[in-house]
Amino acid sequence: xxxxxxxxxxxxxxxxxxxxxxxxxxxxxxxxxxxxxxxxxxxxxxxxxxxxxxxxxxxxxxxxxxxxxxxxxxxxxxxxxxxxxxxxxxxxxxxxxxxxxxxxxxxxxxxxxx
Amino acid sequence: xxxxxxxxxxxxxxxxxxxxxxxxxxxxxxxxxxxxxxxxxxxxxxxxxxxxxxxxxxxxxxxxxxxxxxxxxxxxxxxxxxxxxxxxxxxxxxxxxxxxxxxxxxxxxxxx
Numbered sequence: 044x045x046x047x048x049x050x051x052x053x054x055x056x057x058x059x060x061x062x063x064x065x066x067x068x069x070x071x072x073x074x075x076x077x078x079x080x081x082x083x084x085x086x087x088x089x090x091x092x093x094x095x096x097x098x099x100x101x102x103x104x105x106x107x108x109x110x111x112x113x114x115x116x117x118x119x120x121x122x123x124x125x126x127x128x129x130x131x132x133x134x135x136x137x138x139x140x141x142x143x144x145x146x147x148x149x150x151x152x153x154x155x156x157x
Numbered sequence: 158x159x160x161x162x163x164x165x166x167x168x169x170x171x172x173x174x175x176x177x178x179x180x181x182x183x184x185x186x187x188x189x190x191x192x193x194x195x196x197x198x199x200x201x202x203x204x205x206x207x208x209x210x211x212x213x214x215x216x217x218x219x220x221x222x223x224x225x226x227x228x229x230x231x232x233x234x235x236x237x238x239x240x241x242x243x244x245x246x247x248x249x250x251x252x253x254x255x256x257x258x259x260x261x262x263x264x265x266x267x268x269x
Contacts, residue, residue, distance in 0.1 A: 047200075074255070076256070083261070084261070085246075085259055085260065085261035085262065086201075086246070086259040088256060091255075091256060093255060101256070131198075133200050133201075135200070139255070144191075144250045144255070144256075144257055145191065145203050145206060146203065146248075147203065148200030148201050148202070149200050150199060150200055151198070151199065151200050153198070
């Protein structure tokens, strides 16, 4: 079974803090994704990566950066957390497009920025 | 503009009945359409994938149809159970793209 783990289930940070969210997958997937999910807005793609050291902006990259130094690990960084970044953050991984892009999600990190 | 629409109102049905959820899309040419289940506070879980050249796919009590003319997918759960209560998301992959676009999901509530 594919396993995607995220470093924290719940996180409380203060405005202006630098926040690191980590995601690890154990299935040797090339693609990894970061989403945020908010009520009424659904899942929105922040960044994705299709290879080590590669990254692509999603629909809402502003205020975020990412790092992928190893194939199994994809980190999301909030350079200076703001209250409007309070959200549920979900990481996912998948094989490339030929596999139908089926995505496997982690359990999510619920981030509260005060 | 591209849109994926799922009924925002929750669907309430009785145990044993068939639940039918709808996913409509505009301005997409999807190569694949997928359905996911999401429980409160958890990540989505993949259920079924259907390709653009397939009309129907089944897996146990689940059935998905895909009509590219109507630009619609229907997701059926037969003999529904309270444990099927969750939010169901549809997602599209367009040809030549490497990302999924998700609908906002429909909540299903199955009462005993």
